[in-house]
Amino acid sequence: MTLRAGVLVFPGSNCDRDLVVALRRAGAQVSTVWHKDAALPVGLDLVAVPGGFSFGDYLRCGAIAARAPVVRAVVAFARGGGLVLGVCNGFQVLIEAGLLPGALMRNAGLRFVCAPADLFVGTPDSPFTNGYARSETVTFPIAHHDGAYFANPETLARLEGEDRVAFRYRANPNGSCGGIAGVLSENRRVLGLMPHPERAVDPAHGGVDGGRVFAALVETAAAGALQGA
């Protein structure tokens, strides 16, 4: 089966097109979904929440977007076993919506960081990361001001114990607890990460390491193995 993906668009999203291109290039059938829509298109396998500055980052990054009508539908979709990917501001939105634990705070160095980041693959055990080997190093760009992952010690221990750290920075660029760059939900079907895999899918981007996230999703769908969606 072809992977059917919906990419959300909020006022201030600026990586929505990048996600559409990366997903289509991998072979997915992609539509975009406006934030005021109260329902998702029927039959989606994956909802992708893009990077950007939704609602101007007012109050807290992702806070206003997380209360948008479409996100209520995304929460229900995720609770029903649907796949959800949040990149950068999308990760902030998923955390604010309560789909992933912790918080994303101002970078420890107080600067906006925009650079390629070397990451360790924390776990290949998810529909997003099964194209990588555990502890393999990959390079995705990062571009954020509020990307320091924070969670209390109990939550961090739980994430580590349940093998839910999807990606970890080789050299921590923002003060994230445990160098965490991306985390999985308890059912491993929601992934949020600050680095941008969709900006590393073409040699002209400087690297293609991110393409395997989208290829893995498409291949899992083709194998008919997206159970629960």
Added chain:
Amino acid sequence: MLKQGVLDPQGEAVRHALGSLGFPGVGDVRIGKVIELDLDATDEAAARVQVDAMCRALLANPVIETYVVDIA
């Protein structure tokens, strides 16, 4: 306000700046935010219940922040 134990890099930067301006004895700086709400409610207790619900639903992030409500 950020909870105790949550690193506040902005507060740290302000603490350094105060030190470099020659203000002595500043141990810790924590930066929070103030949100003013103009409500229709005339009853203080009702307003407090309403604002507390707003804090939990949107205004504060309980993972990293605490909040207090003052009614003027």
